[in-house]
Structure formats: C-alpha cells, structure tokens
Amino acid sequence: MIYDPKIHKYVCKHCPKKQYKNKRHLYDHLHYECNKLPMTCMVVGCGKEIMRRNSMKRHLQTMHxxxxxxxIYVAYIVPAENKLKLPQSGNIQYISDASLWIPPSESLDLKECFDASIQKYVCLNCPTRQYKNKRHLYDHIHYECNxxxxxxxxxxxxxxILRRNNMKRHLKATHGVVGDDWEKYVAYISDDPLMAPSLVGNVQFISNKDEWKTPD
Incomplete structure (x- = not known):
C-alpha cells in the first residue's frame, strides 16, 4: 500500500491509475478488483464488464x-494466456470466447410452444409472435412479452420501444441525445401502477403524457 504525499492519495502499486483519498477504498480495490477477472454481461448487445457481483447484479436489474x-446471464471470459485469479463462479460460465457462451434459452423446455404445422415456435401469450429459432422466442418472452x-x-x-438499448440508440440517432441523460427524455405510460417496472432509473412513470415533466 503506497501513500503519495504529493497528491495526498493512496496508490495501487499494480495499477498506478487507481488512486484513492481513503485507505479503505484502496483496500477494497486490492481485495475485489486488482488482478481479478471481470464478469461480462452476456445479454444480447451489452458486453459490459464489471468486477463485483453486487454491481453486476444491479446492472442486470437496472439495464435489463x-x-x-x-x-446465467453472465460469463467469465478467460483468455488462453490468463494469469489472473479465477474467482468462484457459482452458476457463471467460464469460456475462452464470447461465441462459446451457452444462452439460457438452450436450457429451457419450449417444446410446448413449437407448432409443427407451421414449423415455428409460438408465444402462448402472443400467438402472432412466431419464430423459427427457439432463442428468438426466448428473447421475446424475456424482454417483450407482457x-x-x-x-x-x-x-x-x-x-x-421495448428495450432500453434500442431506445438509447433511437434518441442518439434521431434526436442527438448522447450520454447518460437519455433516460430524462423517456417515460413509461400506464394508468395501472402494477405495470411499473421494479427499477426505472431516471425514466418517469406516468399515467398519461400530460403528466410528463420536461427535463431542466
């Protein structure tokens, strides 16, 4: 543990860019992050890398x-030349490449959703949603259905738009909104409070468009 009096901070000897005013914060870095393998969020289109389990859990709740x-939506991607310490994984997969990840859909039994007459998987809640690929039905059930x-x-x-990443992309491409402020320009609209997502971030939940508050 190194204290640099010039900047009045504790500096990690392994990661010089990691500098902390509080000694405890450096200890946390050494214990949880330094030379550790990050977890990768494997939700389609994400790929965010996070060190701590609670932070990854919070990311999955908030963003997905x-x-x-x-x-089951997370993986440790271990390079062949890996020299980092491998943590206990629980149900997290260890893979050498993202393409080797086994998605949760492959462990689900969706046989009852397969319609042999049209050779497609059909959502039991939304019969018009029909997919040739079982994974696509799974994505619909998880991200879109109800x-x-x-x-x-x-x-x-x-x-x-249903998915947060797609809305973020729409705001950037259509309205020039970039960065973390995109949620300020989005709302969930429903007069049924039971429909409110558990975690909405900065997205407003309103019963009609007239209730929306314009960002400052």
Missing part, C-alpha cells in the same frame, strides 16, 4: 430488468 437467476413500452418524449416524438 433481470432480477432472478442473474448469474412488458411495458418505453415512450420517447423528446420533441413530442411518441415512438414506443
């Missing part, structure tokens, strides 16, 4: 609305 069995739509409130747009 995954609360239960969160470990989920509340996000509504873009920027410039009275009104476009409705």
């Amino acid at each position: 609305q995954i609360k239960d069995s969160w470990e 989920k509340l739509l996000l509504t873009c409130m920027k410039d009275n747009c009104g476009k409705q």
Whole structure:
C-alpha cells in the first residue's frame, strides 16, 4: 500500500491509475478488483464488464430488468494466456470466447410452444409472435412479452420501444441525445401502477403524457 504525499492519495502499486483519498477504498480495490477477472454481461448487445457481483447484479436489474437467476446471464471470459485469479463462479460460465457462451434459452423446455404445422415456435401469450429459432422466442418472452413500452418524449416524438438499448440508440440517432441523460427524455405510460417496472432509473412513470415533466 503506497501513500503519495504529493497528491495526498493512496496508490495501487499494480495499477498506478487507481488512486484513492481513503485507505479503505484502496483496500477494497486490492481485495475485489486488482488482478481479478471481470464478469461480462452476456445479454444480447451489452458486453459490459464489471468486477463485483453486487454491481453486476444491479446492472442486470437496472439495464435489463433481470432480477432472478442473474448469474446465467453472465460469463467469465478467460483468455488462453490468463494469469489472473479465477474467482468462484457459482452458476457463471467460464469460456475462452464470447461465441462459446451457452444462452439460457438452450436450457429451457419450449417444446410446448413449437407448432409443427407451421414449423415455428409460438408465444402462448402472443400467438402472432412466431419464430423459427427457439432463442428468438426466448428473447421475446424475456424482454417483450407482457412488458411495458418505453415512450420517447423528446420533441413530442411518441415512438414506443421495448428495450432500453434500442431506445438509447433511437434518441442518439434521431434526436442527438448522447450520454447518460437519455433516460430524462423517456417515460413509461400506464394508468395501472402494477405495470411499473421494479427499477426505472431516471425514466418517469406516468399515467398519461400530460403528466410528463420536461427535463431542466
């Protein structure tokens, strides 16, 4: 543990860029992060790397609305030349490449959803949702089925999108909104309070468009 009097901070000898005013924060870094392998979020289109389990769990809840069995959406991607300490994984997969990850859909039994007459997997709740690939049905069930739509409130747009990443992409491409402030321009609109997602971040939950508060 190194204290640098010039900057009045504790500095990690392994990671010089990691500097802390509080000695306990350096200890936490050494214990939880330094020379440790990060977890990778394997939700489609994400790939975010996070060191701590609680932080990954919070990320999955906030960004992907995954609360239960969160470990099955995470992997440790271990390079062949790995020299980092491998943590206890629980239900987290160890893989050498992201392409080798086994998605949760492959462990689900969706046989009852397969319609042999059309050779497709059909959602039991939304019969018009039909997929040739079982994984696509799984993605629909997890991300879309019975989920509340996000509504873009920027410039009275009104476009409705299910997935947060897609809404973020829409705001950037269509309205020039970049960075973490994108949630300020989005709302969940429903007069049923039971439809409110468990974690909405900075997204407003309103019963009608007139209740929306314009960002400062």
